[in-house]
Amino acid sequence: MSAELVAAARAGLAELADAEKAPQMQRYMKSAMPYRGVATPARRKLANRLFRAHPLADVAEFTAVALQLWREATYREERYLAIDLTGHSAYRSWQSPGLLDLYEEMIVTGAWWDYVDEVAIRRVGPLLRAEPGVLEPILRRWAVDEDHWRRRTSIICQIGAKSATDTALLTTAIEASIDEPDFFLRKAIGWALRELAKTDPEWVLAFAGNHGGLSPLSRREALKHLKN
Template sequence: MPRSVSQAAYGVPVDGLVTAVRQGLAAAADPAKAPEMQRYMKSEMPFLGVAKPERAKLARAVFARHPCTSRDEWVATVLTLWREAEYREERYVALDLTGRYPKWQDPTLLPVYDELVVTGAWWDYVDDIASRRIGPLLRAYPEDVEPVMRTWSTDPDRWRRRVSVICQLGAKTATDLDLLADTVEANITDPDFFLRKAIGWALRQHARVDPGWVRAFVDAHPGLSPLSRSEALKHL
């Protein structure tokens, strides 16, 4: 289970924002699309049928009309949208909101992102958090975040482990190669599809800037699954 995050510690959410999100999504709902979206995502939580472009446009407008005036208010609003969601689109908007205020991003948010990863427990949530939230934190605060990623790489929860492997997707030449190697090696023998895919994806992405390192790493690790290996070498 995720580490306990007390919403009370973050104060009161922006009720106007929460209400506007729910009302806006309801108004934009397309019941004809919702079942197929739910089937595609293999989601227990139902969809309203709001496509991503329309949802993103709605989120931008609502966030502009209902700004968060403090960091605590912002986090409390994210947690409210996430925890009280009845439809998957509400959680997508909560993720959009996590990126609204870059000035408030720091390692103290890791318990919040941890909750979203473990309770979300599916690739659409997890990949967004890993690459767009935790990855930038790792690059900005390596001394704080790198040890957490090493811990997550051997955690019983597969989604924490997936985050540890793919959190450097956007790092390019700033990739911490020791961390990448260690998180991959910690999961090489795991049969889980999402971890094997993550390993291949992380290596393939790094191959864009350092193909020689990736070739050498793959050659040195015959235990890589066929899926991980083929993904890693896909463009080499």
């Protein structure tokens, strides 16, 4: 069934291709890999249809298909479909720390925000909340990793966690990158703090007050909706 799903995915994207939109999308994302020109709503409809029509037998086949779509992609939307597959509701029960190697590959080899943010927030984050004893030590290592996309993941993976946010882990992740000039790390810090401020504004204000080294970008984003 896996080969049929991969073939159907490629054929489905080809049918939806828009030659006019494709180069525009590629320029916007600054992507070396070309696009088919398939808009997100259309791709998601295709994904739902494909995943219903081609059910996968077990987590091994699920992982193999995701990796094949990812590694053999010639158009960026094929990688988007790989990420869509990993989040499909039919396979929610298969989510476990055993998939972290898959997600780490997507983060490191994807190395751009459109891939990384989805995987970090919607795949790694839920795993952290479900299995904190397993994920927390890994994310603490990622927080100081040479790879900035692992670092970004450690910072933003708790977006949406609200009161379940592990603020000690978030503090570690932010402090590890607070002096980094990288735009995507500075933006990640501000974004993570801004989202947490929706449910714990006092903590965010105290954090900002105690961390004078926050970049102007991070601070502005963090306090965007707060009076300080």
